[in-house]
Amino acid sequence: MAAIHHLLDEYAESHRNGTNKLIHWICVPAIMISLVGLIWSIPVPEFFRELPFIFNWGILFVLLCMVYYIALSPSLAVGMILVTAFFLWIVYQLDQAEQLPLWAFCLIIFVVAWIGQFIGHKIEGKKPSFLKDLQFLLIGPVWLLSFIYQKLGLRY
Structure with missing residues (x-):
């Protein structure tokens, strides 16, 4: 596995435009929430429902x-x-709200957020990093977090 600094630097190469960065600050969290919500919505075996705490495919995905x-x-x-x-x-709050099924709400957010991402990359003039390496789908969130760490003076 490549060093975190190398991955963050490589990810940053296609995320230099200010508008694209702003779009990522909105869309990456939206994609994360919606993806977890979509996976959360997959029916689980009975033994998951009998546990004394909430455990489903979305939580398992997050743990991995x-x-x-x-x-x-x-x-x-x-x-x-x-x-x-x-x-x-x-996601739990959305699931409890019952205004719209969780999967439907999350699907709408997922599609809209990805459209935003591709608009950002069109503005940037560079393809999304994950088209080169799927690993970058997981690097986007830590790339954003690395900016917060830098502002707080935290090392990573």
């Missing part, structure tokens, strides 16, 4: 992502755990 982030950078993983816990809370 955290293993990846810990391997890349334990420091950034701590931030991702906090951010993702907040996103899980949002």
Whole structure:
């Protein structure tokens, strides 16, 4: 696995335009929330529902992502755990709202956010990094988090 700094630098190569960066600050979290919500919506076996805590495919997906982030950078993983816990809370609230099925709401957000991402890359004039390496789908969120770490003077 490549060093986190190398991955962040490579990701940054196609994210230099200010408008594209702004779009990413909006769309990457929206994609994260909607993707977790879509996966959360997949029916789970009965034994998952009988657990004394909420456990579903969305939470399992998040846990697997955290293993990846810990391997890349334990420091950034701590931030991702906090951010993702907040996103899980949002998904839970959306699931409880019952205004629209969670999967339908998340599908709309997912599609709109990806359209935004591709508009940003059209403005940037460069293809999204994940077209080169799917690993970059998981790098986008930590790339944003790395800016927060830099502002706070935290090392990663």
